[in-house]
Amino acid sequence: MMNRSEKERLADFVSQRIEMGETEWYLSPDFIHSSIGRVNESPVSPVKKSAARSDSEMKKAACVEPSFGNGSITAQKSLEDLEKTVCGCVRCSLGRTRTNFVFGDGNPDADIMFIGEAPGADEDAQGMPFVGRAGQLLTRMIEAMKLRREDVYIGNILKCRPPNNRDPKPEEIEMCEPILLRQIEIIRPAVICALGRISGQTLLRTKSNLASLRGKIHDYHGVKFIVTYHPAALLRNPHWKKPAWDDLRLVRREYDGLEL
Numbered sequence: 001m002m003n004r005s006e007k008e009r010l011a012d013f014v015s016q017r018i019e020m021g022e023t024e025w026y027l028s029p030d031f032i033h034s035s036i037g038r039v040n041e042s043p044v045s046p047v048k049k050s051a052a053r054s055d056s057e058m059k060k061a062a063c064v065e066p067s068f069g070n071g072s073i074t075a076q077k078s079l080e081d082l083e084k085t086v087c088g089c090v091r092c093s094l095g096r097t098r099t100n101f102v103f104g105d106g107n108p109d110a111d112i113m114f115i116g117e118a119p120g121a122d123e124d125a126q127g128m129p130f131v132g133r134a135g136q137l138l139t140r141m142i143e144a145m146k147l148r149r150e151d152v153y154i155g156n157i158l159k160c161r162p163p164n165n166r167d168p169k170p171e172e173i174e175m176c177e178p179i180l181l182r183q184i185e186i187i188r189p190a191v192i193c194a195l196g197r198i199s200g201q202t203l204l205r206t207k208s209n210l211a212s213l214r215g216k217i218h219d220y221h222g223v224k225f226i227v228t229y230h231p232a233a234l235l236r237n238p239h240w241k242k243p244a245w246d247d248l249r250l251v252r253r254e255y256d257g258l259e260l
């Protein structure tokens with residue numbers, strides 16, 4: 001246990017490092033004990049967990065403090081700045097249980113944006129959207145539309161995985177949707193394709209079933225919005241692939257008039 005003056009000296013040390021522009025350290029107990037007596041005498045290099053950090057560790061390190069409001073979300077002008085602002089989010093309890101924040105991925109100038117519900121286990125582990133089996137099917141669906149995955153933008157309503165892949169809770173949606181809205185404002189896609197009933201119902205604020213949501217051009221904050229099956233549902237029920245293909249053809253037609 002540190003005594004009061006040791007704690008004060010550690011607080012001074014941390015303040016100095018913050019003033020020097022550093023935002024993250026890993027301080028081992030040994031480091032604290034051996035340095036506490038001399039932190040005010042000489043600057044000590046922060047001890048890093050390891051020299052080589054993974055991409056997801058680098059991203060985590062770039063995250064600023066989790067205290068931000070919707071004002072600082074709308075102030076961000078690029079996807080990179082938005083991600084840095086929100087990726088340390090703990091505005092709902094999912095921030096405490098996630099492995100990685102899954103911001104979204106793809107072309108920042110995309111004309112087509114796909115929006116799923118929330119990261120699953122694979123996405124939580126890798127910090128990227130739609131990278132599991134459903135994601136591989138989504139990639140093939142995009143390619144069938146004569147596009148590449150890197151041409152479009154892929155995101156989710158929630159950026160953190162709900163435990164056991166349960167449905168998003170209203171309070172989680174309320175906290176997370178402003179991030180999605182800002183992503184849409186920055187990307188300005190021509191068409192959004194919502195993947196699955198939950199995604200469609202949640203964003204359109206309706207309880208209508210998937211059958212009545214499909215096949216129509218809805219409006220989501222001024223952007224054409226088309227709802228189709230979730231790729232995970234298509235893996236479970238391949239009979240839905242034909243109607244899902246009709247939806248994707250509609251997306252492509254609305255985007256540039258191409259008839260697939």
Ligand code: URA
Nearest residue numbers: 116117118119129130
């Ligand atoms: N399901 C989703 O809705 N989103 C993902 O990113 C992965 C699976």
